[in-house]
Amino acid sequence: MVRGFSIKVPASSANIGPGYDVMGIGLNLYLELEATIDPSNASETNSDANNCKISYSKDSEGYDSVPLASDANLITRTALYVLRCNNIRSFPSGTKVFIKNPIPLGRGLGSSGAAVVAGVMLGNEVGKLGFSKQRMLDYCLMIERHPDNITAAMMGGFCGSFLRDLTPQEVERREIPLSEVLPEPSGGEDTGLVPPLPPSDIGRHVKYQWNPKIKCLAIIPNFELSTADSRGVLPKAYTTSDVVFNLQRLAVLTTALTLDPPNPELIYPAMQDRLHQPYRKTLVPGLSDILSSLTPSTFPGLLGICLSGAGPTILALATENFEEIAQEIINRFAKNKVECTWKLLEPATEGAVVENL
Numbered sequence: 469m470v471r472g473f474s475i476k477v478p479a480s481s482a483n484i485g486p487g488y489d490v491m492g493i494g495l496n497l498y499l500e501l502e503a504t505i506d507p508s509n510a511s512e513t514n515s516d517a518n519n520c521k522i523s524y525s526k527d528s529e530g531y532d533s534v535p536l537a538s539d540a541n542l543i544t545r546t547a548l549y550v551l552r553c554n555n556i557r558s559f560p561s562g563t564k565v566f567i568k569n570p571i572p573l574g575r576g577l578g579s580s581g582a583a584v585v586a587g588v589m590l591g592n593e594v595g596k597l598g599f600s601k602q603r604m605l606d607y608c609l610m611i612e613r614h615p616d617n618i619t620a621a622m623m624g625g626f627c628g629s630f631l632r633d634l635t636p637q638e639v640e641r642r643e644i645p646l647s648e649v650l651p652e653p654s655g656g657e658d659t660g661l662v663p664p665l666p667p668s669d670i671g672r673h674v675k676y677q678w679n680p681k682i683k684c685l686a687i688i689p690n691f692e693l694s695t696a697d698s699r700g701v702l703p704k705a706y707t708t709s710d711v712v713f714n715l716q717r718l719a720v721l722t723t724a725l726t727l728d729p730p731n732p733e734l735i736y737p738a739m740q741d742r743l744h745q746p747y748r749k750t751l752v753p754g755l756s757d758i759l760s761s762l763t764p765s766t767f768p769g770l771l772g773i774c775l776s777g778a779g780p781t782i783l784a785l786a787t788e789n790f791e792e793i794a795q796e797i798i799n800r801f802a803k804n805k806v807e808c809t810w811k812l813l814e815p816a817t818e819g820a821v822v823e824n825l
């Protein structure tokens with residue numbers, strides 16, 4: 469019997485200034501995947517070590533660079549992790565996956581979070597595992613180990629999240645190197661090992677309200693910055709005053725973004741950060757200048773501005789004058805020889821969805 473289903477996962481912007489590794493918002497730019505399982509097509513898929521033929525639409529971000537072998541592609545590697553945890557070694561013969569990805573890779577718009585969420589959902593569907601979103605989040609968190617993008621992509625909307633305290637045994641399981649969680653991209657023999665199962669209920673979250681008048685402007689530089697590199701420049705310890713600076717702003721920002729009318733005098737200063745942006749300026753040319761020089765008084769409609777996720781994209785929250793704000797940021801990047809595109813986005817309220825075809 470032929471089976472088919474689609475999976476749609478939103479992009480996301482994490483941190484929103486002070487909420488480092490805590491806050492994220494799903495955005496209406498979607499990674500879409502169509503999977504079909506047709507055993508009569510086995511001859512077309514058995515050239516792949518795990519019976520899965522992947523293709524990307526030509527206009528996809530990463531079309532020329534993402535690997536198409538199922539044990540190398542982040543989406544299918546993640547699905548294989550889920551399947552193998554549940555004693556299913558590979559995809560059923562005749563599995564084809566067609567992917568449309570408009571989320572730019574390595575730019576701070578949650579491309580890897582969306583890919584991991586899509587992969588876990590793919591594994592769940594293919595293996596008919598029947599997991600809830602909460603359980604699927606556990607699998608996601610074994611791969612992308614901070615919850616902000618993952619939670620926003622899975623659940624949708626504007627989310628706050630944390631990881632619950634783990635027992636020493638659970639910590640051990642979760643801290644296993646990623647290479648022992650995901651199958652190795654080698655085309656080599658399947659070792660038959662069952663990877664570490666995620667502890668249950670690792671991630672906890674709430675969905676905040678969001679004033680729908682607030683739009684999300686993403687100004688996207690034309691270079692990639694890997695999250696790992698962007699985390700690598702952060703200090704191991706912070707002063708109490710810097711931590712308190714962020715906590716105070718975070719406490720105000722989550723409600724300030726729900727109020728009507730939106731108050732730039734509250735939102736703009738509440739989006740300041742001392743935990744990650746100051747350190748990332750070395751990786752994003754012009755970052756300090758951009759974050760300090762556009763203000764609600766010079767650009768009416770602007771509410772706040774921050775680095776999106778690990779960067780290099782800039783997220784500006786605004787109610788009007790979108791083009792002027794975007795152009796100013798583009799001009800400031802241009803002075804640093806960085807070209808950009810921009811997108812006007814809105815919160816994706818629904819999160820990740822699966823539909824039978």
Ligand SMILES: Nc1ncnc2c1ncn2[C@@H]1O[C@H](COP(=O)(O)OP(=O)(O)OP(=O)(O)O)[C@@H](O)[C@H]1O
Binds near residue numbers: 573617
């Ligand atoms: N649709 C996809 N298909 C396959 N691999 C992907 C896909 N999307 C992302 N990836 C992988 O994830 C990498 C980017 O992940 P990374 O965490 O560095 O950035 P990001 O998720 O775009 O940004 P951020 O986490 O700051 O929002 C890509 O280089 C690619 O290896």
Ligand SMILES: N[C@@H](CCO)C(=O)O
Binds near residue numbers: 489490695699777
């Ligand atoms: N909170 C993460 C988001 C990127 O994945 C960071 O800033 O590194």
